[in-house]
Amino acid sequence: MTLLAKLDSEEDIFKSSEVSLNELLTETSERVNPLLVKKGLTLHITCPENQELFIMADQDKLLQALLNVVTNAARYAKKEIRINASLEKGKIALSVSDDGPGFPQELLPTLFHRFVKGKDGESGLGLAIARAIVERCGGLIQATNRKEGGAVISFCFPAAQRV
Secondary structure: OHHHHHHHOOOOOOOOEEEEHHHHHHHHHHHHHHHHHHHOOEEEEEOOOOOOOEEEEOHHHHHHHHHHHHHHHHHHOOOEEEEEEEEEOOEEEEEEEEOOOOOOHHHHHHOOOOOOOOOOOOOOOHHHHHHHHHHHOOOEEEEEEOOOOOEEEEEEEEEOOOO
16 A cells, blocks of 8 residues: 555656566566465466567566566466567567456456455455556556456556667
8 A cells, every 4th residue: 555655646766777578577487486386377478589678667666566467367367377478569568367267347447446356356456556557667557358268467568769
C-alpha cells in the first residue's frame, strides 16, 4: 500500500535507467524458482535469439511488477507458466500466461484496481502495484484469457533507443 501511494505521488522514488529485459527475465525466473519447484510448475521463457531487448525503467520496481504477475500466475497455473518477449515496431511486447482457469469475465474490467482479488487472491494489491509501475515506465498492462484456457497478462513498452 505504501509503494502504491509513493508511486502515485510526486515523490522521486522512481530511478529510470536502461534495463535489459533479458536479464530482468532471468532474475525473475531465479526469484520465483523456489515457488515453482514447490508447486511442481515449469516456467518457459521465450526471447528473440541474438537480440537484447532494453526498456527505460526502474529496474527494481519493474522486477517487482514482474514478480507480482508471475507469482499470481503460479497461484493459478496447473502445470506451466510461459513468458514471451518480442520486439514489434519499436515496442517491446511481453506476456505472462498460465494454464489455469483464467480470469472470471466479471473481474477483467477492474482487475488492476486496488483490493480486487480473485478466488485465491491475497491482498488485491499485486496487480494494482504492477499497473502503477508499468505505467510509470511508459508502458501498458492488460489482462485477457486464452482461448484454450488460462490467463494472460500482457505488457507493452517503448523500446529504449540504444546509442
